[in-house]
Amino acid sequence: MNRQIIKLFAFIVALFAVLVGFTSYWSVWDAKALKEQDVNKRPLFEAQQVHRGRILAADGTVIALSKPKGHGANLQYVRHYPEGALFGHPIGYSFMEYGDSEFEQFHNAELVGEESEFSTILDELTGRNREGNDIVTNLDTEAQRVALADLEEAGFGAVVAIEPSSGAIKVMASNKPYDPNRIPEEIGRLNQNDVETPLVNRATQGQRPPGSTFKVVTAAAGLESGVITPETTINAPGSIVDEGIPLDNDFTKDWGEISLDTALTNSVNTWFGQLGQKVGQNQLFETMEKFGFGSIPPIDLPSNQVEPSGVFSEGELLHRNDPVDLARLAIGQERLLATPLQMAMVSSAIANHGKLMKPQIWNRVVDPDGRTVKHLDPSQYSQPVSAKTAAELTTAMEGVVNEGTGTNAAIPGVPVAGKTGTAETPGNKACGGGENENQAWFMGFAPADEPKIAVVATVECTEEFGGDIAAPIFRDVAETILNGE
């Protein structure tokens, strides 16, 4: 019987070899595919066990950090936001059960430390827990605080501040804000709040009529195409008829033959309406697109949480061949909608001698050992206008602040360039349907001769004008940033 016993043993060895084979297959060869299975929830739970990196403001203020909870296999990290609602936008939140949003979502890979396959394997060998990287942003804590405080006083709206030379976003505030720490308890309620929409980042998603701030784009198209020079005059009567409907100046004031500086300083509708018609739809759309209209802005936020700007018909973007009312578009009316981020990009490009830099919130990625592994390398998105055109626009915009509609934006001792905007939004449901509601804007940069910061402030549901309610916000924010330099 001994021969049979040995053969039986050989058979059992073979059976066990099959077990080793299958175990190897599941645990090593097929492991990657198994981890990607939708029904496999382990990777999701494990992500919770990774020490997610911190998010910091430019001055080192901790915006988000993860704190451990539990031990061993039950260990998990929970996100905390020490500054509460201050950076709710644009940082967003990250909670396992409720998902993530905005900056937290966009930079997830860096925050959980998914840098390279090799280091992951090395960590596994050394038994070291995976640790995420910190990200230092460009955000200016003080200016963000000022912006949000001003907005909370003025009404719903947004402020965006960009460093023109780098595209670095220094401020992105949205009112109504929310406290990301409260997401686990309140996400349902916050989501259902259709009027205040606290989870919507108005700076990137708030598509609003830009009003007269858009005249800067029209002027840029006119100068850039050679249709006008700063000296060119156009007769601006109190009222013109466009597409059969009168287009009036404020108080139907007749300005006579005036040039760009006077027209922009006093925001003369009939002047810009005619300029738009002279420039033509093709040229105007081309300039708009170079400024970023018609596309999702190239910012480091998830593209589904950033809206494009442009002329919309039933939610669809119109193109240069679609019929539009050109004169009304030229003064920022028609069906034109723009986000505060888009208008900040316009302002930033003019401030940066015509070059539009990609707006970015992050500045650098720092690994757990304190080494900077990646640094923001400013890159140009486009050049909407020449340096010469930019200088001419700057001069005109300085007039707005010095003696025009935007005098409230003036900062003592600092030359400021800007443009006001007030779009009438009667019957806006979000504002409660009042008849005298405006969307008030101010867009500009400072110092005008050597721009350090481009800022856009907008307030919705207000009965005041851009120069009265938005310009002071611009001033406070720009001043805070310039003082901090």
Add this chain to the structure above:
Amino acid sequence: MRSSARNRELAALIPVALLLTAGFTAVFAQEGSRLGNASVIYGAYFFALCIVTHIYLRIRLPNADPYLFPLMALLTAIGLVMVYRIDENLARDQANWFVLGLVLFALTIQLLRDYEVLERYRYTIAAVGILLLLAPRLPGIGQQVNGAYLGVKIGPIAFQPAEFSKICIVVFLASYLREHREVLIVGARRVLGVTLPPLKHFGPMLVVWGASMFMLVFIRDLGSSLMFFAAFLALLYVATGRFSFVVIGMAMFIVGAWFFATTVPHVHDRIEVWLHPYNDPQNTGYQILNSIFAQADGGLFGKGFGQGMITTPGGSTLLPAAQTDTIYSLIVNELGLFGACGLIATYLLVTARGFKVALLANDGFSKLLATGLTAVFAIQAFVIIGGVTRVIPLTGVTLPFVSYGGSSIVANFVLLALLLLVSDRARREAQEPAGRDLALGVTT
């Protein structure tokens, strides 16, 4: 020679106790809160129990195989640490059963010193074995778990009779085949090129086949059914040397299993889940899929003791039945492919030592008994590991000595006792001149 064998056993027990201590230390370190000397105390208790057992073996079975007990102790240590890591209350039960198992181990050795006595009662033992199998279906004491009738509960005591039944059946088969192997070989006829066993002696085979099918249908225990029948075929092959018998037996089992798989919903479902686990991933496929996902997470080196995830952070079950059915998946998860290979190698070493006992044994009954006990042990390990790695359909068989479960631990210690009894005699007869009286009187 004799003392050297026991000395090797003693030497082998030391690393086992250290491993248990290290394992507990690792789990404590993971849990963070209690890093005291508890792991050393547990290790010392464990070592003390092993030493007492060892001394008992020194007195009673001085010639027995020196590696089997330390290997089983190693498996028990792995089991205790893993179960502790899952739930410390379960580990306390497991430790108690370990002690009870050792007591029954000692009793078996004490009472069955002349284990041939088993041959005399073989039909009684077979009847007890079958009765044990039937018990879970008996009203009042039977229990149904996950659609299978595996448990019996009499008063406060609950146990899984199949664990004990397997020993009874092996004893019976070893005895029966010892007596009938000659006629089975000689009486075999060739029909159409296939060697068939003589009809007269074919009966008992049909009985065992019938019992397996019966288990499949009435106990709904696919795993035990497979295990029993495989052990039977292994014994039949070793006893007769006729491979054709094995082929016929396998064909019968497959035909029977296929028939019941298509007619009995419970069996059908098990096979369906095995073939297509992704059809219903949240329900029927949940256990096998998460068993495999847990292994995928283990990789080569595993996540470390206590690092694996058994429940979701929300508290619901992620790896169902981690302490019993899927304990192997948890081991792959935490100790990786290398740890799992170590475990499989341990089972293989037990199997090798068991068959070595069978090889050394001088009489047919001892040979077949050792072969049968070893085979049923190895096949049980294969059935459950194969189940959680999707080699075969997943069933509720325990992983011997490692899974949580009193019946399994106690029954396997009885199995070990029988193996050591056979081993002691075989090695004694092998090393000492025949004819000397060695019946008794070995004292230290």
